[in-house]
Amino acid sequence: MNNPITENLTWFPACKTYDVPDNGGVCVKYKHKQIALFNFTRRGEWYASQNMCPHRMQMALSRGMIGSLEGEPKIACPFHKKNFSLIDGRCMSGDDYKIKTYPVKIEDDLVFIGVSEEEDHYETVCV
Amino acid sequence: MKIVIIGNGMVGYKFCEKLVAKFNAHSSLSITVFGEEVRPAYDRVHLSEYFAGKSAEDLSMAPAQWYADNHIKLHLGDPVQSIDRLNKTVHSLHGITAPYDFLILATGSSAFVPPIPGVEKQGVFIYRTIEDLEMMTEYAKKSKTGAVIGGGLLGLEAAKAMLDLGITDTQVIEFAPRLMPRQIDDAGSKILQSKLEALGLKIHTSKNTSTILGDDCITGMRFSDDTHIDVDMLVISAGIKPRDEIAKLAGLEVGQRGGIVVNERMQTNDPHIFAIGECALYKGMIYGLVAPGYEMADVVATRLAGGEKTFTGYDMSTKLKLIGVDVASFGDPFIPQADCRTVVFEDTMKGIYKRINITKDGKHLLGGVLIGDAEAYNMLLQTTKSKLALPPNPEDVILGSRGGAEGEGGAGVAGLPDDALICSCEAITKGHICNSVTEQGCESVDAIKKCTKAGTGCGGCVPMLKDLMVHTMKSQGKYVRNVLCEHFSYSRQELYDLVKVKQLKSYDAVLDEIGHGDGCEVCKPAVASILASLWNEMILKKGNDTAQDSNDRYLANIQKGGTYSVVPRVPGGEITPEKLIVIGQVAQKYNLYTKITGGQRIDLFGAHLNDLPAIWKELIEAGFESGHAYGKALRTVKSCVGSTWCRFGLHDSVSYAIRIEERYRGLRAPHKIKSAVSGCVRECAEAQSKDFGIIATEKGWNLYVCGNGGSKPQHALLLATDLDSETCIKYIDRFLMFYIKTADPLTRTATWLNKMEGGIDYLRNVVVNDSLGIGQQLEEEMQLLVDSYECEWKAVVENPELQKRFSHFVNAPEEKDPTIKFEPLREQKKATEWKPQPLKGL
Structure with a gap:
């Protein structure tokens, strides 16, 4: 949906749409990755990002609160409330962090997340 | 060039x-x-x-x-x-x-080293560079006693260094008749000396060192009055050259x-x-x-660089903390009595001394000294430098206004001239700041910080920035709104009233009806708390669950590493051996770290998200219920053992604490609420540090409110005396509901009271004298909340749909987060440290 990398995407089925609470997130396991998936019901949109907050390296973003800053969708980490854009992953709290975002598509009641396999090697180390 | x-x-x-x-x-x-x-x-x-x-x-x-x-x-x-x-x-x-x-x-x-025979001996140091410090550190390892020559600013710093090095037997030798002779007056020095002596320093004044004793190494010092002391090391910090x-x-x-x-x-x-x-x-x-x-x-x-600037002297006013004691002097601290009038406040009990020198006509401040409490320093310095007019009773500037509820004794920020320096780190004046509001449209502290750089250094002036902004906006005829965030143009109090009048029951309904945008981590929990305070519905009800802050959403406190802690309610701190055993068994079974909390209950750390429902199932079966340690809600009502066992106890403080805790359990509020009940004036339950505290008297209970421990401790204030148990609860109902309805988000009762116009007198009028005529309404609203209480964990344990949320992976619900790691610690475990951050560009 919002990821510049569109080549070599593998779309894997993450869960059913009703598994994700309205306006909330869940954590999806994909190989060694943890991906945070957000059902932004209010906007009728789905987003996905890495689950780890880069501030203190905590697997926590899926448990954070989503919202918007001047119209841009974002996630706030539950640990120290660092904000990240769900569009491009940049930190909106003035720090020099960036999180990875993933494209999401819905087919019937299935949620698919698109991952690019090449990146997998180094991501497993840090994501 | x-x-x-x-x-x-x-x-x-x-x-x-x-x-x-x-x-x-x-x-x-x-x-x-x-x-x-x-x-x-x-x-x-x-x-x-x-x-x-x-x-x-x-x-x-x-x-x-x-x-x-x-x-x-x-x-x-x-x-x-x-x-x-x-x-x-x-x-x-x-x-x-x-x-x-x-x-x-x-x-x-x-460092200025006086020509005393023996200064070259080993164990004699000066205090100036990191190398000096390193040598001192090394030598201090074999020293037990120490001395410092010099009782000025640097000497006392050196004395602190000696204490920090573990030399508790440290003596300060000052040639002048008093400490810090350049900065503070005689009476101030005496108070400072007694405070430092209370901290374990020995202080000698009017003492002139004649010889440093010892062969190669210092062993002692002899003075001109022929006395001597034995010391293992000496630091000379008598001045600079x-x-x-x-x-x-x-x-x-x-x-x-x-x-x-x-x-x-x-x-x-x-x-x-x-x-x-x-x-x-x-x-x-x-x-x-x-x-x-x-x-x-x-x-x-x-x-x-081609500019114009000259040096014309510098105000040597100074404020510092010496070994934990505030010391400040400003303007001219030493003007002789004949040329000015002085006001002196001295409290030898608490070790506070304040002196101000004012002009003979009583209109202006010339200088002064503050020992033990220098909170007023910035305002006094500004008043002196800017030649501000003093209030009619000049003593108010050091004692505070004591006549009723008239607010600030001094003129406040409004009275400062435009060239008053507000941010001394960035040298920003009041004029700059007001200008950024009027000319550049800054209407938030953040905007002012960005525009002027004020408040970006030490941050100490930020409250003044806010006051200045509010004052400037008001003087422009702008209505200053204390709004929640970009999604709601209302204060919390306005929002509370609107949600109530419009009978809104979910976060989305509130956002649709009176907000805009998609919400954020500020307004979501604030609105969720208002909804809970108004309707007391199960907080994980669909639609409101994701508006809860993480701790409320999972009914547990998230801890370092991503595990949670579990705190069952132990009302009044009373617990049976049977229940203690259950806690122990649960902790063993789920491998939890256990610790007694400050609020007389037991915290179980290191629980996996997946295990929370099972843990609570066992606890609830044993008769426990949620302790709401995760919520902005009533936490604990601590108690001393009271008259049932204690030979001093006047009333049964434990029974009353249990009654209070069970009455207000689960109550959602703008911030957490803590309470305590003490069975006599000895106050073993520390009730005066709580949001509301109750102390037994011969005739009943004294009720204290708005105390706080935490980062800014504040004693609770006496609201009413000698109450019977029913009246005491009536007043607490009114007090808590009034707080819930009117406080800003995340504002403890102490801060709420500090901001309240009229302070404790006003609050007492509302709660005790029912000056607003809302007493009965407040009681009824509270009774509604008390009657609709249910244990949230019981609801989850009985509802498989709610339990579904307590798994880490949505697509592998039985798997726990594999990244969670623990380390052993004293026969238990602890969370692993925050991991280092990876290289950028991930």
């Missing part, structure tokens, strides 16, 4: 920094720095923090790389030996010759008692050579503080 700087101390560094900032467009600038020490400039003011665990790097002003990045040639450990004024070059110890167009002397000062040797050698004019003579441009008698900092002598005075040194650096940097 070639600039050479001799000296790389704090002022020398600051000069480089200012030069770089002012010249960044010009590439023709060449800067060379020679420093005697081997380290780049470090923060000498906070040298004693070296002992408190700060490293040399922590104290550094900027790393060597900073100099390289800014093309500054830095020669460390290489002092300049001579200046050739004719050819305009300097020559260093290591043989470097550097030409200059302008030469800046920032050579600083050295400007480093003017090199200036003298070059034929520059120096003062009789040292110091390089400069004019108001900081120029020496050679117009190409400047002196700044503690080595400079301006109008017969050495300025031994860092702030005037920075000011001098700015004068020279500005002039070199």
Whole structure:
């Protein structure tokens, strides 16, 4: 949906749409990755990002609160409330962090997340 | 332009920094720095923090790389030996010759060592550089007793350093009849001395050291009055001596008692050579503080950059904490009684001394001294510098207004003139700040910070920024709205009323009806809390679950590493052996770290999200219920054992605490609420540090409110006395509901009261005298909440749909988070430390 990398995407089925609470997130396991998936019901949109907050390296973003800053969708980490854009992953709290975002598509009641396999090697180390 | 700087101390560094900032467009600038020490400039003011665990790097002003990045040639450990004024070059110890167009002397000062026989012995130190500190640290290992010569500012800093090194038997020797003779008056010194003595320092005044005893190493000191003491080590910190040797050698004019003579441009008698900092002598005075040194650096940097600036002296007012004691002096602290009137407040019990000198007509403040409590320092300094009119009772400025609820004794920010310095780190005046509001449209503290840089240094002036902004906006006729966030243009109190009137029951309904956008982590929990306070529905009801803060959403406290802690309610701190055993069994089964909390209950740490429902199922079966440790809600009602066992107890404090805790359990509020009940005036339950505290009296209960422990401790204030149990609960109902309805989000009762116009008197009128006529309504609203209480964990344990949320992976619900790791700690476990951050660009 919002990821510049569109080549070599593998779309894997993450869960059913009703598994994700309205306006909330869940954590999806994909190989060694943890991906945070957000059902932004209010906007009728789905987003996905890495689950780890880069501030203190905590697997926590899926448990954070989503919202918007001047119209841009974002996630706030539950640990120290660092904000990240769900569009491009940049930190909106003035720090020099960036999180990875993933494209999401819905087919019937299935949620698919698109991952690019090449990146997998180094991501497993840090994501 | 070639600039050479001799000296790389704090002022020398600051000069480089200012030069770089002012010249960044010009590439023709060449800067060379020679420093005697081997380290780049470090923060000498906070040298004693070296002992408190700060490293040399922590104290550094900027790393060597900073100099390289800014093309500054830095020669460390290489002092300049001579200046050739004719050819305009300097020559260093290591043989470097550097030409200059302008030469800046920032050579600083050295410790003044009085000529006492024996100062060369081992174990005698001066207190000036990190090397001095390192040598002291080494020697202190084999020393038990110590002494410091010098009871001034630096001497007391050195004494603190000795205490930090573990030498608890430390004596301070001062030649003058009192401590800090340059800064504070006699009475102030006495109070300071008694406070320091209470901390374990021995202090001798009017004492002149005649000999340092010992063979190779110091063993003691003899004084001119023929007394002597035994000490293992000695630090001399009796004053400073400007480093003017090199200036003298070059034929520059120096003062009789040292110091390089400069004019108001900081120029020496050679117009190409400047002196700044503690080595400079301006109008017969050495300025031994860092702030005037920075000011001098700015004068020279500005002039070199083509600007106009002069040094005209500097206010030597100062505020510091000496071994935990506030000491401040401002303006002229020593004016003789004949030339002014003085107001003195002295409390030898608490060790507080305050003196202000005011003009004979009582209109203006001239100076003063504050010991033990220097909170009013900034305001008093401004009042002195800006020649503000004093209130009709000038004593109010140090004692606070004591006549009823009239608010501020002084004039407040409104009374400050435009040139009053508000942010001293960035040198921003009140005029600048007000201008940013009126001319540049800054209507938030953040906007003011961005626009003016005020408040971006130490941050101490931020509350003043807010006051100034509010005042300026009000004076422009703007209604200052205390709005929640970008999604709601209402204050919490307005929102509470709107949600109630419109009967809104979910976060989305509130956002649709009276908000805009998609919400955020500020308004979601605030609205969720209002909904809980109003309707008391299960907080995880669909639609409101994701508006809860993480802890409320999972009904547990998230901890380092991503596990949760579990706190069952233990009302009043009373627990049966059977229940204790269950807690132990549950902790063993789920491998939890257990700890007794400050609120008389037991915290179980390290629970996986997946395990929470199972853990609670067992606890609930054993008769426990949620302790709401995760919520902005009533936490604990602590109690002492009371009259059932204690020989002093007046009433049964435990039973009353249990009754109170069970009445208000689960109550959602703008912030957490803590309480306690003490069975007698000995106050073992510490009720006066709680949001509401109850203390037994012969005739009933005394009710205290709005106390706080935490980061800003505040004693609770007495609301009503000798109440019977029913009336006491009635008042608590009213007090809590009034707080819930009117406080801003995340505002504890103490802060709520501090902001309330009229303070405790107003609150007492509302709660006790029912001045607003809402007493009954408040009681009814509270009763509704009490009646609709249910244990949230019980609801989850009974509802498989709610339990579904307690798994880490949505697509592998039985799997726990594999990244969670623990480390062993004293037969239990702890969370692993925060992991280091990866390289950027991931």
